[in-house]
Amino acid sequence: MPCPVAPLRVGGTTPAYADAVSTGRDFLDRYYQLLGAGDIDGVVAMYEPGAEIVRYDGVAGTPDEIGGYFRTFLAQHPGFALRSVDQLREHDDVLMWDALVDTDNGLLQTVHVVTLGEHGLIRRHIPGMRGYWGR
Numbered sequence: 001m002p003c004p005v006a007p008l009r010v011g012g013t014t015p016a017y018a019d020a021v022s023t024g025r026d027f028l029d030r031y032y033q034l035l036g037a038g039d040i041d042g043v044v045a046m047y048e049p050g051a052e053i054v055r056y057d058g059v060a061g062t063p064d065e066i067g068g069y070f071r072t073f074l075a076q077h078p079g080f081a082l083r084s085v086d087q088l089r090e091h092d093d094v095l096m097w098d099a100l101v102d103t104d105n106g107l108l109q110t111v112h113v114v115t116l117g118e119h120g121l122i123r124r125h126i127p128g129m130r131g132y133w134g135r
Contacts, residue, residue: 036081097112111130
């Protein structure tokens with residue numbers, strides 16, 4: 001069952017990426033487009049108020065913390081560019097995917113789980129790395 005990624009309306013407004021997003025794959029394409037461009041504000045706009053990124057080393061639970069997480073991630077992995085989405089699972093409000101990402105430091109194999117709110121914005125995000133083939 002596809003995730004509820006459209007329509008994306010929050011408080012009577014539509015997030016900037018809403019016209020480009022109608023499926024889970026569209027959602028991922030937009031996510032990686034923004035990350036690859038280093039558009040942290042655009043990525044943060046994909047998260048609903050009160051959203052969280054949950055990792056073993058802590059939780060990012062405010063827009064500033066979420067932005068900080070992505071700034072640090074991109075600084076650690078310069079040249080970030082999606083190579084491929086190897087698996088994608090959509091069910092109700094959950095998106096799960098594995099992706100290969102090229103960086104200046106080598107190839108990353110990533111895994112992500114997100115739950116989406118009723119307006120198609122990220123409510124919770126659990127990112128991870130399965131493998132890294134650095135230089």
